[in-house]
Amino acid sequence: MTTSVLPDEMAARFATARQVADAVLFEGYVLYPYRASAAKNRLRWQFGVLVPPGWGADSAEHSFQRTECLMEPRSGARLSAELRFLRAQRRTVQRVRADGGFETVAELELPDRVLVPWDEGVEERVTAVVDVAALHGEGITVPFSRPAQDETEPVHDADGRLVGRLVRRREEIAGLLRLTATELAGPYAAFRLTATVENTSAWAPDGPADRDAALPRALVASHLLLGLDSGSFLSLTDPPEWARSAVAACRNQHTWPVLAGEPGRTDVLLSSPIILEDHPAIAPESPGALYDALEIDEILALRTAALTDQEKREARGTDARAAEVIDLADSMPPEVLERLHGAVRALREVTGPGPTAPEELTPDVPGLRPETPWWDPESDRSVDPVRDRVTIDGRSVGAGSRVRLRPGARRTDAQDLFLHGRDAQVEAVLHDVDGGVHLAVTVDGDPGADIRRAQGRFLYFQPDEVAPLEDA
Template sequence: MTATAPTATPADRGGRRFAAARRVADAVLFEGYVLYPYRASAAKNRMRWQFGVLVPPAWAPAQGEHSLQRTEILMEPRGAATLSLELRFLHAQRRTVQQARDDGTFTDVAELRLPDRVLVPWDEGTEERVELRVAVPELTQKEIVLPFRRPAREEIEPVLDDRGRTVGRLVRRTEEAEGVVRLHAEEPEGPYRVLKLTAVVENTSPWTPDGPGATREEALPRSLVAAHLLLGLNPGTFLSMTDPPEWARTAVAACANLHTWPVLAGEDGGADVVLSSPIILEDHPAIAPESAGAMYDATEIDEILALRTAALTEEEKREARGTDPRAAAVVDLADTLPPEVLERLHGAVRSLRGATAGAAPEEPPPDTLFTPGQPWWDPAAAAVPGPARVLVGGTPVGPGSRVLLRPGLRRTDAQDLFLQGRAARVEEVLHDVDGGVHLAVTVEGDPGADIRREQGRFLYFQPDEVTALEEA
């Protein structure tokens, strides 16, 4: 479904501008949709949908959830530029299972057992889109408001046995959901002309909880689940929020993003498309080419999930197939995955192959992997000669120096963030072929520091992510 406003025309859904970004956006849309072991009866699948859920405003304050998300990002439009927007979210629909009776009526049941699957009640998610295209000058003149509505509906699907007889039916009920997208742009202070784009997505559903005993399960069918934005600028570019040019850092720091984070997602490293996601990503995220298909499990590790799914009992697989069509696809994928495809999931490293001392590693084809028995890449062997000490805030830092760890926004590794403010000792200063400097450190108080030194397995930070401490 496509919503339009008087000042906007529907965006080209089939266009190529968002093609590369949609592959990552699909992973965001279904992140944690159904978790291993892919059965509705599993405890982890009874608390559904944690990412990007915009609940009705009457539900949000009392439950600590939110009804809106705001994206702010800088852009540099050129000429008669236009902004394309695509809001994507899941709309929960409640599926109940009914069994046929001899008198031709149907009754609700907890499960309906078939030879190949076990059907159970479940909340499915249907993908929804709201699209628009608007001239950038309009955004600077007034706020563009685009309301949208998804009506309530009911669908019935008959369930047939292997002889073609009706043994039951699935009843899917979808509640009404309403929302609005608000857009405007303004020119912040700075040495160069840029525009700060603000895009707000808000759930405006008028539903109110029926008394103090209302639950989250009642709010979910009226919610925008896994809500995220795709933004495209033509012609023009967006600025990175994690690694902006020096002249734009003040303006970037003034941007306020609520419950979402925008990253560059243009094709081939382009900056003309942004994915604003409720999951923290880095600029230009991509799906690993080794992945054989979606696993839908949050923070999925394809190899482990494929092996464990294939090891489920036949009864467990029947229930998984009856839980959701996507769960059934995962089971079928795990059962039919060829050995050579499974091997591709093990030990794939793309950027470090062929590394030799003083030379840049060659980039092999995407499907070229390390073979068992080859030695692991040695980072020291691929480092190029360089000064043994570097300046950090005007202080020379080298092996033996003490530093305070200050991981920056470029790093999205949670383990690095846990080390914020910890003291560490520099073990080595490494220089890569691109001119970058990396400090190999061990954290003070780490009982495994001696083992790290012995094995050469250090933590790595860049000079702008540490503060020099006075030498003892």
């Protein structure tokens, strides 16, 4: 039996995980300084964009996502799935003409905001609830579609006079959600669950078309919430020993599945287009969505509050969510801002003699002052970032070496993936306190490379994330 109505208990479990899912949905939706005119807001929708299959076969976007994970459902278990994505809604601005008609304009000035053309994001959801037993074989397919739609919103000035209107256009989209399950061989009652999301929109450009033409027909920031009413999912990053080979065989394309919800729970899984850890959570100190990166709330709040009145008017006219950010920054009380300054999440006990003990350090490093802290570079003269070298693929690599970047798929920052295949120069070889080795690099063609060298602000990769291009 299949239905589209989530059970109340599962809806409550999804609600707990949805706070993080919302951050995924609106990741980078509108960036500081929150104005449409800002360069960083002219190329939008970077993550989870599923385009129509008839467009952009050679583009960086794809028409599908594939999630594979392991689950241990109990007898009679039901699987709930919720696909969430944004639908780009194209907004144009029109002004009232003298004859009472309307004309399209680049902007419309109002006392409190400046209205400009903009692509708004409308949240869409597709849900399915199915018996796990029905997923064997061909499984189930849930097609969905959304019709084209036009809306207009009148715009009045402070005196209530009609001065213009906003015209919003949504294009027709179609897609499907396919769910299948295959039982694994062995003593454990485990299954491999495959969830595929496809954009099946029939639109294709008549001729060459840029990305902007495809976006209104795309599923943007697509991600899945999956839940079992009885049973559990297995972590793909930390599976039990018996499941490691089965996890390694899972094929996840354009998505990243992690356990979600409260820590310790294993009945909800979030399949995200950005890299997350198991049980991701929003910082409790965060006062609201700032649409940038969550870990830099303090600096964003301060810089947003410092925008000029004209910049704030432009931001308010760009998008309703941008207006909420401006209002949040302007109204944030000091005690809330203070909470953003930093927080200690966990402490670990350190046993044994400390590294600053004179009897430990003085014999190895002659002349070292006993009070020198462990983090001072002079506390260990056995390492030298400029002269140290590391062997990679049989070649000696150090400062000045040329390498090709190949970021690791599991531990790297999502932004680093954009540098895959780029050539770079090693600036230093660094060792951390846990014995790890890191290469500080500057990327070829980076116009800020000289500034990075002057400030010591590099990009960092581990040795297995680079390939040497030449011998020392």
